[in-house]
Amino acid sequence: MTIQQDIDKILKEGLKDYSENPPSFVWDNIEQNLNQRRFRRNKNIAYSIAASIALLLAFGAGYMYTNMQTQELVASNKMAIEAIADSTDDDNQPTNKQAKEISTEPSLIENENKIDTSIESILPTESSNDKSIETTPSKSSEPKQNSNIKKVKSSGSLLPPIFASTDESEPEQLNTELVENKVEDSENELNNESELVSLNPMVMKKFNLPNIANKKQLAYDSSQLVNVVDYILDSHEKKDYSTWSVGVSAAPLVSYRDVVNSSQELAYIADINSNYQQNYTNEKPLMSYSAGVNVKYSMSKRWKVQTGIYYAETGQVSENVAIYNQPAYETESSTYSINTSVGNIAVNGNQNQLIGKYSEQEDMVDEILGDQSFVYEENRAVDEPVLKTNFVQTYEFYEIPVVVDYTIVDRKLSVNVSGGLSANILYANNTYVQDDGSRYELDAEAEDLKNMNYSGVFGLGIEYPIVSRLKFNMQPTVRYSLSSINNSGSVYPYSFGVYTGLRYDF
Amino acid sequence: MKELDKIIKDCKKNRPEAQKELYEHFSGKMFGVCLQYSKDYTEAEDILQDGFIKVFTKIDQYIFKGSFEGWVRRIMVNCALERYRKQNMLYSVSDIQEYDHKLAYDDIMSEISSKELLGLVQELSPQYKTVFNLYAIEGYSHQEIGDMLKISVGTSKSNLSRARVILQDKVEELYKEKESEFKLVVK
Numbered sequence: 029m030t031i032q033q034d035i036d037k038i039l040k041e042g043l044k045d046y047s048e049n050p051p052s053f054v055w056d057n058i059e060q061n062l063n064q065r066r067f068r069r070n071k072n073i074a075y076s077i078a079a080s081i082a083l084l085l086a087f088g089a090g091y092m093y094t095n096m097q098t099q100e101l102v103a104s105n106k107m108a109i110e111a112i113a114d115s116t117d118d119d120n121q122p123t124n125k126q127a128k129e130i131s132t133e134p135s136l137i138e139n140e141n142k143i144d145t146s147i148e149s150i151l152p153t154e155s156s157n158d159k160s161i162e163t164t165p166s167k168s169s170e171p172k173q174n175s176n177i178k179k180v181k182s183s184g185s186l187l188p189p190i191f192a193s194t195d196e197s198e199p200e201q202l203n204t205e206l207v208e209n210k211v212e213d214s215e216n217e218l219n220n221e222s223e224l225v226s227l228n229p230m231v232m233k234k235f236n237l238p239n240i241a242n243k244k245q246l247a248y249d250s251s252q253l254v255n256v257v258d259y260i261l262d263s264h265e266k267k268d269y270s271t272w273s274v275g276v277s278a279a280p281l282v283s284y285r286d287v288v289n290s291s292q293e294l295a296y297i298a299d300i301n302s303n304y305q306q307n308y309t310n311e312k313p314l315m316s317y318s319a320g321v322n323v324k325y326s327m328s329k330r331w332k333v334q335t336g337i338y339y340a341e342t343g344q345v346s347e348n349v350a351i352y353n354q355p356a357y358e359t360e361s362s363t364y365s366i367n368t369s370v371g372n373i374a375v376n377g378n379q380n381q382l383i384g385k386y387s388e389q390e391d392m393v394d395e396i397l398g399d400q401s402f403v404y405e406e407n408r409a410v411d412e413p414v415l416k417t418n419f420v421q422t423y424e425f426y427e428i429p430v431v432v433d434y435t436i437v438d439r440k441l442s443v444n445v446s447g448g449l450s451a452n453i454l455y456a457n458n459t460y461v462q463d464d465g466s467r468y469e470l471d472a473e474a475e476d477l478k479n480m481n482y483s484g485v486f487g488l489g490i491e492y493p494i495v496s497r498l499k500f501n502m503q504p505t506v507r508y509s510l511s512s513i514n515n516s517g518s519v520y521p522y523s524f525g526v527y528t529g530l531r532y533d534f
Numbered sequence: 535m536k537e538l539d540k541i542i543k544d545c546k547k548n549r550p551e552a553q554k555e556l557y558e559h560f561s562g563k564m565f566g567v568c569l570q571y572s573k574d575y576t577e578a579e580d581i582l583q584d585g586f587i588k589v590f591t592k593i594d595q596y597i598f599k600g601s602f603e604g605w606v607r608r609i610m611v612n613c614a615l616e617r618y619r620k621q622n623m624l625y626s627v628s629d630i631q632e633y634d635h636k637l638a639y640d641d642i643m644s645e646i647s648s649k650e651l652l653g654l655v656q657e658l659s660p661q662y663k664t665v666f667n668l669y670a671i672e673g674y675s676h677q678e679i680g681d682m683l684k685i686s687v688g689t690s691k692s693n694l695s696r697a698r699v700i701l702q703d704k705v706e707e708l709y710k711e712k713e714s715e716f717k718l719v720v721k
Contacts, residue, residue, distance in 0.1 A: 035702050036670035042651040043570060043671065047562035054579050055557055058586050062553065065591065293592060296612045297605075301681060352677060363599075374599070475597055515594045 270497070270533035271326050275336075277501070277529025278319035283342035283521060284312075287369045291516035294476065298367030299379065300349060308369040310348055314420065316341040318525055324433070332433040334446070339455075342523050343422035344369070345462070351379055351415050366459070368421055370514045371476025373459050382461070382470075383414050420460040420467060421474065423513070423521075425452040429485050446487045450507060454479050476514040483507045487527070497533045502526065542602060545593050553590055560603065561586070564610050570655055570667055571614035581617060585610040611672060615682055618664050646708055654704045658697055665690055666697035 287308055295304035303310045322336025346368050364379050365372040375382070431448030459472040489503025505527050509520040538559070544552030564585065568578040588609050596605050655663060664683065668674045669690075674682070676690040683690070 035698050035705065038705065039651055039655065039666075039701065040671050042646070042648050043566070043655070045563075046566035046570075046648040046652060048565050048569065049562050050565040050579060050582055054583050054586075055554070055561070057583050058557065058590075059550070059554070061583075061587050062550070062590055066548065291592070291595070292616070293588065293609055293612055294595065296615070296682065297608050301678075305681070305684075352675070371595075475599075476595060516592060 273324045273326075273531050273533040275322045275324065275501070275529050275531035276320070277322065277503070277527040279317065279505070279525030279527040281316045281318045281340060281342065281523050281525040282313050283316060283344070283523035284314070285344060285369060285513070285519050285521040288512075288518035288520065290369050290519065291371065291476070294372050294516055295367045297365070298372050299364040300351060300366040303346075303349075304367060308346070310346055311369055312345045312347055314341075314343040314345055314422065316343065316422065318427075318523075318527075320427070322429075324531070330435040330438060332435075332444075334431045334433055334448075335429060338427040338429070340425050340427050340452075340523070341422050342425065342521055343420065343457075346419040346421070348416045349419055351383060351417065365475075366419060366472075368419070368474075369517070370421070370519045371474060371516055373419075373421065373470075373472050373474045375459065375470050375472040377471070385468075418462045420462045422458045422460070423454060423474075423477065424456040424458075426455050427452045427483075427507075431485055431487075440493065442491045444489055444491065444503075446485070446489070446503070446505075448485050449510075450483045450485050452481050452483060452509075454481075476516050478511075478513060478515060481509050481511045481513050481521075483509045483522075489527075491531065494530075499531045499533070500528075501531055502528045538602060539598065542593065542596065542598075545590060556589075557586055560606055563603070564606060566652070567607055567610045568614065569652055570671070571611065571618075571664065573656055573660070577617070581610065581613050584617075585613040588613060611668070615664065615668075618660055619683070646705065646712065650708060651705075654701055654708070657704070658700060661685075662693050662697035662700065665693040666701070669694050 290304065290308065292304070295301055318338055318340035320336050320338030320340075322334055322338075324332050324334040326332045346366075349366070362378075363374050363376055364382075365374050367373075427450050429448055429450035431446045431450075433444050433446040435442050435444045437443035454477055457474045457477060459470045459474070460467040461470060485505060485507050487503045487505035489501055489505075491499050491501040493499045503526070504524070506522070506524050508522040511520075512518045513521050541552050541555050541559070545556055561582065565578060565582050568581040568585065569575070572578040572581060585606075589606055592609070596602060655666070658666065661683070665679055668679045668682070669676070676687045676694075679685075679690045680687045685693075
């Protein structure tokens with residue numbers, strides 16, 4: 029034994045089991061610190077829950093608001109139609125023109141313009157209404173009804189039938205074509221005054237409508253108009269889009285990560301320290317892929333909600349990691365660990381075996397830097413790395429996204445934006461050694477990964493029908509983790525992929 | 535004392551009573567480690583405190599592979615290194631020829647107590663002490679020590695040599711003192 033080893037041994041043996049009780053205040057300080065952390069953690073959890081609820085409320089409120097606006101528009105149109113109907117007089121001219129004539133009463137003159145304004149604000153233009161409405165000489169023109177209905181729909185207006193009646197001199201000839209056969213029934217029924225459509229005083233006030241003299245005529249007109257409104261409401265509510273659809277999509281994926289904080293402890297206990305000191309700047313994005321199936325539910329023509337299940341491989345590449353020969357006392361361990369930004373990867377075997385395996389690969393042997401005679405000389409540690417290589421780390425996830433999708437441009441080539449959350453379940457993680465395209469897998473496992481994480485999803489896409497129900501779509505999508513992928517540090521993976529796929533509407 | 539694994543699991547659940555139990559179980563030995571890396575008791579107490587807070591906050595990382603004591607010890611050593619780096623004490627050192635002292639291991643071990651040896655290590659300058667502890671006690675290579683302390687492999691080697699020489703002298707001195715005391719007692 030040399031003198032150096034002697035003194036090493038003296039100290040090592042002498043201090044091996046040395047123990048001394050620390051003063052009690054040390055524990056008091058530790059306890060106080062831990063209690064503060066507990067309090068902070070609880071506070072953070074409370075904030076997270078509050079933020080999630082706020083987000084859900086915001087989404088919900090947005091959806092409700094959009095729905096309410098549609099309903100209000102329909103309701104206000106209906107109300108206006110009722111009001112106009114009520115305002116019509118009995119003398120053969122139950123139209124807005126007639127309304128003007130009626131308003132020759134002194135008390136109503138000043139309100140004349142307001143009536144028109146009110147009506148016009150609801151209607152796009154009078155001319156468009158005229159185009160959309162074809163009056164027919166008699167109610168017997170049944171075969172024409174359907175085509176006229178279509179025209180009304182295409183005009184986008186909810187009130188055209190009113191104006192259709194302007195050219196009619198006889199109420200009996202008032203045929204809006206939109207009024208179906210039940211018009212006749214309702215006509216009979218409404219001869220009974222008790223069935224009159226009630227005139228809302230609020231509506232009267234709002235539209236400054238005149239009092240109506242002939243209730244019977246009013247009843248007739250009203251019945252027609254209300255029927256028209258009912259039809260329009262029905263047609264508005266009737267879905268001209270598919271409620272359910274299924275799709276498949278796949279994407280080439282580029283994934284990387286943000287390192288907010290990495291664990292120093294893990295870096296120090298690792299056998300291969302990739303590059304903790306430089307904040308892992310040797311790590312580069314990984315090219316991989318993702319694919320999956322999805323199902324979409326349309327809440328309205330423009331709003332859809334989508335979920336599905338996707339397989340995605342993400343990860344990163346650690347470049348030029350130096351590997352040293354391990355001395356004998358270190359090879360007693362059955363595993364060695366490689367430190368990366370997301371923690372340590374435990375690899376079965378020892379570094380010398382890795383170097384040995386590496387030197388056996390014909391296409392990799394040139395990468396061995398040092399004298400290969402060091403490789404199996406286990407009793408000496410070399411100061412220069414034996415080889416520098418790239419480690420590829422992959423994480424395979426099953427991703428379950430819940431995404432709200434809004435159609436911005438609703439044409440044949442539609443454009444949509446989508447945003448939501450995805451729960452990602454870690455299914456497997458692998459580590460490879462890679463050089464110039466060749467790679468082989470290590471018997472390894474990243475130890476510090478969480479089994480689950482959550483990411484935000486945002487996409488902007490286009491969709492085009494190949495045939496009527498089968499659509500092709502392409503959607504560049506960004507995913508950013510909202511929770512850290514590992515237990516120790518704060519590492520947030522993100523990915524970008526251009527998803528292309530097909531969607532079938534039921 | 536409950537089984538250690540159970541205590542560790544409870545610590546992972548952040549249970550205060552388990553944390554106290556774990557501290558009581560390891561604090562003595564770990565305080566010894568901290569003393570080895572520090573110049574005095576105050577410094578060792580600080581390292582121990584930081585170390586245990588890290589143990590409790592990072593205990594999720596321990597996945598029951600390998601010795602838990604070894605894991606805790608590494609955390610203590612890392613805390614000591616962190617402190618060392620913060621203080622950034624750099625001493626210029628030169629390569630020293632290694633002396634060929636004649637000293638018998640068994641004789642030394644029978645005469646000098648652990649506490650006295652600890653005192654000798656503590657007296658070393660911070661850098662010598664750190665390099666010596668990491669190499670001789672923890673078993674790190676010079677390359678690893680170089681990476682940890684941001685010094686060259688050559689510096690690590692020369693620091694180790696210098697530390698060994700100093701310790702060698704001190705051990706010898708202490709041994710001689712003990713021997714003369716013993717002779718006096720016998721006489």
